[in-house]
Amino acid sequence: MGLQCGIIGLANSGKTTLFNCLSNTKAETGKFAFSSGKSNLGIINVPDKRLYNIAEIVNPLKIVPATVEIVDIPGLTKGSGKGEGIGNRFLSDIRNTDALIHVIRCFDDEKLPHIDGSVDPVRDKETVDFELQVKDLESVEKKIQKLEKVAKIGDKDAKHGVEVLNIYKQHFESFGSARSAPVEERDKKYIEDLFLLTNKPVLYVCNVDESSAVSGNAYVDALKEAVKNENTQVLVIAAAMEAEIAELDEEADRIAFLQDIGLTEPGVNKLVNSAYATLNLESFFTEGPKEVRAWTIKKGMTAPQAAGVIHSDLERGFIRAEVIKYQDFITLGSEHACRDAGKLHVEGKNYIVEDGDILHIRFNV
Ligand SMILES: Nc1nc2c(ncn2[C@@H]2O[C@H](COP(=O)(O)OP(=O)(O)OP(=O)(O)O)[C@@H](O)[C@H]2O)c(=O)[nH]1
Ligand SMILES: [Mg+2]
DSSP: EEEEEEEBBBSSHHHHHHHHHHHOOOOOOOTTTTTOOOOOOEEOOOOOOOHHHHHHHHHHHHOOOOEEEEEEOOOOOGGGGGTTTTTHHGGGGGTTTTEEEEEEEEOOOOSSTTSSSSOOOHHHHHHHHHHHHHHHHHHHHHHHHHHHHHHHHHHHHHHHHHHHHHHHHHHHHHHHHHHOOOOOOGGGGGGGGOEEEEESSSEEEEOOOGTTTOOOOOOHHHHHHTTSSSOOOOOEOHHHHHHHHHOOHHHHHHHHHHHHHTTSSSSHHHHHHHHHHHEEEEEEEEOOSSEEEEEEEEEOBBBBHHHHHHHHHHHHHHEEEEEEEEHHHHHHHSSSHHTTEEEEEEEEOTOOOTTEEEEEEEEEE
16 A cells, blocks of 8 residues: 655745655755755655564564655745745645645744744644645636536536535635535545545644754644644654754664654654554564565455555455464564464454554465
């Protein structure tokens, strides 16, 4: 399952800096707003200690973490949705992402002027939301026009669709985002094909200076207060500092650097884990002498569905899954020991895979 996250935020909020701490590819950051003229694409390895603990027992040739794709788009600004600045044409680059990471500037830096004259996280967040809403309004209006034609010739479903889309339209016009529109669950099918930007789950990242990395600052508090009804997570990350840490080659140096400022793990790890939680994602593992690997599934997937994430043949020809719980594997120290202790469970096609399961899929095609 290719999970994709888009990074959004005002120009100079630190999107590319964050991208660089997350991704295995490096992109250029700039002191000037709109310094970048393209979106950056990268792959994040999902940090998961369990994978390495399993590998320590198995000693495989290869360790393969689960991955998430990230897209970093350049500078949004007031008017982006209407084609001002350069942000507009990049909004389509995040159209197909599963979730958005909204980076918000929560640091002072006299050398880095803010495009709107002052640091104000709540205003900035609203500016960005507004640009996305303008874009979504456009999509919804287009669909209304199309559906109205069908409704005119008596199509009841189209008529209802127009009603629902008009709720969205009004909601956008009063500065609402699609995810909070007063629409019944069953009516949301009318916007499914539009991939509305403001319908995507969002995580806020407050980009702070080093001294606020542990406990935040007044900017963070203001933002938290402003989004407290949005039912989402607000993370505090010192992106510029974490980018420096990510540059260090030695793991021990990175840990020492983190501890020095009072952190136990990089904020970007928390970010990936929060994205998983927000999207209801979990991991299962496969292990063998060739490779120990983590895979991403949606919570509630059955064993054949999970097998299908590995390869469609495994889903099609699914016979059974042999399941060892992560904790049993670590405690008992081998597949063999788990089998002997009765900790290797044979499960059929209705088994719901749990986070941390180690699976062997038996199949036949
Ligand atoms: N002081 C300080 N500077 C930061 C921090 N995070 C990023 N910067 C600086 O802010 C500038 C802009 O950062 P970028 O990551 O390029 O910002 P961006 O959001 O990608 O900007 P655009 O691509 O132009 O929209 C760079 O000079 C960064 O070094 C921070 O936490 N503190
Ligand atoms: Mg950038």
